[in-house]
Amino acid sequence: MKTKFAYLLMLGVAVLGISLLAGNALAQQPPPPHGPPSPEERLKRLTADLGLSEAQVAKLKPVFANIAEKMKALHDDTATPQEQKREKGREIMREADPAINAELTSDQKTKFEELRKKHKADGPPPGGPSGPNGGERKGPPSGGGKPTQ
Secondary structure, X not given: OXXXXXXXXXXXXXXXXXXXXXXXXXXXXXXXXXXXXXXXXXXXXXHHHHOOOHHXXXXXXXXXXXXXXXXXXHHHOOOOOHHHHHHHHHHHHHHHHHHHHHOOOHHHHHHHHHHHHHHHHHOOOOOOOOOHHXXXXXXXXXXXXXXXX
């Protein structure tokens, strides 16, 4: 009886120890990235999607770094209303188009436009910075009452 109890006690301690170690290992994993992709991530994705050469990547790297810098400044601007920020973000991307297109082949330009159209059709991710439904509130307010439309 004593041996059985000691065995169960050791088994319990071992299971507890393993679960604590596993929990600790999971807690040390970095959180998933939030926000827009970095210039390096964008270039990596475009390289995979468009088959960019090393020379193209080298020329496009500063373009995407500039975009990221401007977008960060826009994001950090707390005085500008969200809708104006959204339009300014679109403008930043439009301004970068000539520099991006200058480095692409005609086939790559076609694929790039297709990717943009697909991205535009997919829309922003739900629950993004402006919230689900693009910041529009549909349904009753949190305090109850009539839905807003």
